Amino acid sequence: MTTKPSKDLETFPNPQPGRDYTIRITIPEFTCLCPKTGQPDFATISLEYVPASLCVELKALKLYMWSFRDEGAFHEAVTNEMLNHIVSAIHPNFMRIRAEFNVRGGIYTTVIAEHKNPVWEAPDLINLP
Amino acid sequence: MTTKPSKDLETFPNPQPGRDYTIRITIPEFTCLCPKTGQPDFATISLEYVPASLCVELKALKLYMWSFRDEGAFHEAVTNEMLNHIVSAIHPNFMRIRAEFNVRGGIYTTVIAEHKNPVWEAPDLINLP
Amino acid sequence: MTTKPSKDLETFPNPQPGRDYTIRITIPEFTCLCPKTGQPDFATISLEYVPASLCVELKALKLYMWSFRDEGAFHEAVTNEMLNHIVSAIHPNFMRIRAEFNVRGGIYTTVIAEHKNPVWEAPDLINLP
Amino acid sequence: MTTKPSKDLETFPNPQPGRDYTIRITIPEFTCLCPKTGQPDFATISLEYVPASLCVELKALKLYMWSFRDEGAFHEAVTNEMLNHIVSAIHPNFMRIRAEFNVRGGIYTTVIAEHKNPVWEAPDLINLP
Amino acid sequence: MTTKPSKDLETFPNPQPGRDYTIRITIPEFTCLCPKTGQPDFATISLEYVPASLCVELKALKLYMWSFRDEGAFHEAVTNEMLNHIVSAIHPNFMRIRAEFNVRGGIYTTVIAEHKNPVWEAPDLINLP
Amino acid sequence: MTTKPSKDLETFPNPQPGRDYTIRITIPEFTCLCPKTGQPDFATISLEYVPASLCVELKALKLYMWSFRDEGAFHEAVTNEMLNHIVSAIHPNFMRIRAEFNVRGGIYTTVIAEHKNPVWEAPDLINLP
Amino acid sequence: MTTKPSKDLETFPNPQPGRDYTIRITIPEFTCLCPKTGQPDFATISLEYVPASLCVELKALKLYMWSFRDEGAFHEAVTNEMLNHIVSAIHPNFMRIRAEFNVRGGIYTTVIAEHKNPVWEAPDLINLP
Amino acid sequence: MTTKPSKDLETFPNPQPGRDYTIRITIPEFTCLCPKTGQPDFATISLEYVPASLCVELKALKLYMWSFRDEGAFHEAVTNEMLNHIVSAIHPNFMRIRAEFNVRGGIYTTVIAEHKNPVWEAPDLINLP
Amino acid sequence: MTTKPSKDLETFPNPQPGRDYTIRITIPEFTCLCPKTGQPDFATISLEYVPASLCVELKALKLYMWSFRDEGAFHEAVTNEMLNHIVSAIHPNFMRIRAEFNVRGGIYTTVIAEHKNPVWEAPDLINLP
Amino acid sequence: MTTKPSKDLETFPNPQPGRDYTIRITIPEFTCLCPKTGQPDFATISLEYVPASLCVELKALKLYMWSFRDEGAFHEAVTNEMLNHIVSAIHPNFMRIRAEFNVRGGIYTTVIAEHKNPVWEAPDLINLP
Ligand SMILES: [Ca+2]
Numbered sequence A, B, C, D, E, F, G, H, I, J: 001m002t003t004k005p006s007k008d009l010e011t012f013p014n015p016q017p018g019r020d021y022t023i024r025i026t027i028p029e030f031t032c033l034c035p036k037t038g039q040p041d042f043a044t045i046s047l048e049y050v051p052a053s054l055c056v057e058l059k060a061l062k063l064y065m066w067s068f069r070d071e072g073a074f075h076e077a078v079t080n081e082m083l084n085h086i087v088s089a090i091h092p093n094f095m096r097i098r099a100e101f102n103v104r105g106g107i108y109t110t111v112i113a114e115h116k117n118p119v120w121e122a123p124d125l126i127n128l129p
């Protein structure tokens, strides 16, 4: 695996494919460029997913996030684009991406998008007291 | 776009119109005048919405918030008025506004109002463990 | 309106009567007397309600809270009494009162009571991801 | 009422018997002895309940907690024992006890047990936005 | 019981077998080796379970966690392995394990897996207001 | 000792008169009346002192704080008055009072006053790294 | 006293003129206009001072802060201007002003200025352990 | 070493006797009895010291703290008594004890006492920026 | 002024040149490249300074921070380089820079460097109680 | 450089040798064995130092911390040993080590040791208001 920014997402086989379980990943070091002004934008990206047969490799995910460093990206569009891209790489049962952008002009913006495999049904969440 | 207070709300096309996703915006810098005393009031305004075909432009939203700076505004009325105004501009599937006013006379007040497009149904929320 | 403690609760017409919305009020400055020892008790009182045709006026609510300053009041009883009193003044669709008393003898006590208009049904809560 | 440790739980009549409401009590000053080593254990005990015809008197509850000071008590057993004891004193519609023990050997342990009167049904929880 | 790392999990009988109640355990001192680099990894492990006829002994659980100290362990695999192991020792009605790994390369990862006895049904969670 | 509000401050002999040591007391339950509006004010009162031959009794201090409940009191004046009063009762080597008033009109006010016995010299404070 | 924005600062006599004591005031509701862009700026203003013969009246201070609402003000200049203005009104022994501006362009700015009466000497600060 | 409450304080030789360094110990699990009412009191005890030739053994310190469990103890007296006792066991260059008692009657009390070997001088504290 | 990354630092005249006062600036959005691995590094940069005749313009400072986005930079060297650069632009009486880098390999690193004009003397800091 | 635990500490030349500046490093992932029980201990190690001609390389410092993983280590001794070892590698003007051990038996312990080059004098710390 290279250590350069890359749109390729490496994967590995889910080690417990018969069980619905949750993987949560938080990346506080996302930066891209504002397409209007060309100036840097900063965000924290969070993923949570239920893997099907594949998991996303963490180092590759880091290089993928790095690949936006010199790209212009609108908040709403880039969040959906990331979701589309990662979903097409690992076809999870469920994936949610949350992009929390740093304040600009006194305004805080967060965009959350999710994908569900239509044939997968989320198990009932057990909330113990 | 001007940089003066304005009741006009600029919009842009939703970049992922086929997906229900969430946009959250927090504006801690809202100020208006108390209609009883004429003195300044301060509040934090939070929006969350699921766009239909349009999104609200952030800089225009900031100028819209600015437009209340010299207006008298009752807590309950202004929250509903904002909701009515923004909904009429972008016709979202769902929008909720939360106005958290600063303490006055030892009393903290928050008003929350929401609009749902009657033909839109919120997807079941998936809560992973 | 006087600025003396008062059991009278002033009201005003709900400015958006066709919409179920939430008003939350927190009053950290409630004090009454312990009916057993005669010593001062302190509490934070929180209300949340969905107005019907009337809202409760904030300054009158403050004077109402003040009216307990020289009264003896058991925790469980005074919380229910406040709820009964305010409900009879504004007939809300829903009201919940939470009274969080300061620690006494190493024990923290909170009492929460609520009233629902039996012909009103709470709208389904939309929880966006 | 004595001010000695006591297994007796004084009660008083519920002042609003026709309404389901919540009483929450937190006691951060519970201590007993570890039955294996004889050394002191410390915990925070929290109760929440919906009274039926009786409420538990706070000072008596404090003396009851005091009564464990010189007793050996396993985490799982003592939490259930307390619940059984208090339920038999006031027959609440619902009661939950949470015992959060201090760290031992780098391990934090909490035990939560609850009792529901089988003929009582919890009202639907109204969550306002 | 020895005080050496051990894969054996001691158990004891559930002291209140007729009641569904919750035991929560947090172990902030888990360390293993990264199977790729051989370097130490650190995590906080949390368990929550509803016991059937057996509970897991806390000191044995600590020695079990210790047994990973010199083993290589992938995040996703070790979380599922622990769950499988502890479930096979105490056959709980329900168990959830959460492994929160320390940040590596600017990325925070958490894995959550759970097991439910298929013939056990979680009681409705009572949420008091 | 009575349990009524009282300007009398009970004292007891300092149990370690040959050593300069610190006693800190915080009373979050102070309330008086605003002398301009007659409405209740609330504050947290903190004392720190180095006793000479006398210490102030805690329950008497509580009754002393209670004695302001129905008095009008300006922020700056009442803080100095309390200091003068307690100093004249126990003649400490040093005493500092901090009165942190609740917000009014969006303004937070704190007044801090202190007294030093002119023949007493504070020992050098040892700050360990 | 009027309730309009005003550059006049009302004062009152120091109630304890023979003692050096501290008055701290925090005003989280300051807003002015950016002199470059005309857009609103927001800041929290904190004062601490040792009065000489005069104290500043709190309501007048609030109206003074209000008077900047429609004025353009550079961060560094306005902080010094406020200090100059308030010092000339009450001639304190010491005054410090801290202006903490809200984030702009990802940059947080705070300006702190202070005035000392040259013939006044600060008493040694007693730090008890 | 026994595992029973004990007034004996075991010691061990300072492993780096030629260097002034700091040992800080916090014990949040102190409990004794109120000598007035006989009811349990709770406190957090903190020590910081610069050892001379001896250090205090941690397990013995724990048993020492345990020895107060059934003793009546006034706040001011017990803090000084502990200091006297531990100082006589290890003769440190410097020791400070802080006893932070749980709230009683709405009043929080902390007592801090310290001992310095008169022939020892604290090194200047280096505060790096 | 351009809105491109730039090593030029614009300045403006100090509006209160006769007074020593403090300007604090925090920039949480600094990113550069690791000179060993070429991968992005992230840091929060804080400045505090006492201006002489010049202040640094905030927008230019932001563009200056942006200019490191594509440069390799060792932690210790870049902090000193920034200090040297800004000092040579505004010749402040005093300046301190703090660079707090994000965690790498489980290690958190912060570098702090400062410059003082040798003929300037810091005024005694007045600490009010 | 290997990636195995190692007692060797790599160094690099101080990039700004003519200036006293601060380097702070925090390593929350230290683990060793208790020499009494053989069980794992955990601690957070913090260093702060003023370099002379050499700085300590971060990755080597990490491997050095790793080298204690299978060693028995008393709290007081290991802190002093680390200080001695790192000082002998880079001969800093000043170094302080703080070892904050995880709670054992309800007792929290921290050890802080420091070294100063006797011919180096710490510059006066400038504290801006
Ligand atoms: Ca951030």
Ligand SMILES: [Ca+2]
Pocket: A126, A127, A128
């Ligand atoms: Ca749960």
Ligand SMILES: [Ca+2]
Pocket: B028, B043, B044, B102
């Ligand atoms: Ca606010």
Ligand SMILES: [Ca+2]
Pocket: C028, C043, C044, C102
């Ligand atoms: Ca309170």
Ligand SMILES: [Ca+2]
Pocket: C126, C127, C128, C129
């Ligand atoms: Ca929501």
Ligand SMILES: [Ca+2]
Pocket: D126, D127, D128, D129
């Ligand atoms: Ca609610």
Ligand SMILES: [Ca+2]
Pocket: E126, E127, E128, E129
């Ligand atoms: Ca609940």
Ligand SMILES: [Ca+2]
Pocket: F043, F044, F102
């Ligand atoms: Ca308060």
Ligand SMILES: [Ca+2]
Pocket: F126, F127, F128, F129
């Ligand atoms: Ca200290």
Ligand SMILES: [Ca+2]
Pocket: G043, G044, G102
């Ligand atoms: Ca603010």
Ligand SMILES: [Ca+2]
Pocket: G126, G127, G128, G129
């Ligand atoms: Ca102090």
Ligand SMILES: [Ca+2]
Pocket: D028, H028
């Ligand atoms: Ca505690």
Ligand SMILES: [Ca+2]
Pocket: H126, H127, H128, H129
């Ligand atoms: Ca320091």
Ligand SMILES: [Ca+2]
Pocket: I043, I044, I102
């Ligand atoms: Ca950061």
Ligand SMILES: [Ca+2]
Pocket: G048, I126, I127, I128
């Ligand atoms: Ca100060």
Ligand SMILES: [Ca+2]
Pocket: E028, J028
């Ligand atoms: Ca930790």
